[in-house]
Amino acid sequence: MRNILIIFLLAPLFMNAQDRSFEPGGDHPYGMIHPDAPIQTADFAPMLGVNTCISVVRNPDGTWQDSLKMIWTFKYIMNGSAVQDEVFSENNRYAGSIRKYNSDSAKWFVTYYSSASLPPYPHWTGNKQENGDIVLHRPQPSPQGQAGDSRLTFYEIGENSFNWIGEWVSENGSVIYPFWKIFCKRE
Secondary structure, three states, X not given: OHHHHXXXXXXXXXXXXXXXXXXXXXXXXXXXXXXXXXHHHHHXXXXXXXXXXXXXXXXXXXXXXXXXXXXXXXEEEOOOXXXXXXXXXXXXXXXXXXXXXXXXXXXXXXXXXXXXXXXXXXXXXXXXXXXOOEEEEEEOOOOOOOOEEEEEEEEOOOOOEEEEEEEEEEOOOOOEEEEEEEEEEEO
């Protein structure tokens, strides 16, 4: 019991001794990239901060729902070695992702979570392309059972805006079915 009490009392000292200077706060409300983080950690830098967005989702019958307003915020976490995003939609749904680049596999690993779903949460992998798009994939059969991928693409990434599209892509690439589109401007 005495050892537990000592650890409990000393824990704040150890935590404060760690360098957390790349975490969000102060002059850098969305954090900074840690110098030891993979350079790819900067792939999401144009999206850092608060973005106002319009989201539109496709219905099962192929029609598009009415658009929703949302706020999509990106920041560096884990002392500047990963990226987190948070989504707040006008329909009172909340979601987000943790994005960590793995140098060994040379890929982004992105885990998505939502207030509308329970674990296990899906994850995608991918990379920034030569054209500047960030493309992430995850195996996912179509509703009819056809083999394919869920493909998520950040595109038209600019200084003050970006777009995002979610698509189902058949295994051979002959069928591409958009199911969600988001258009964002940085505040």
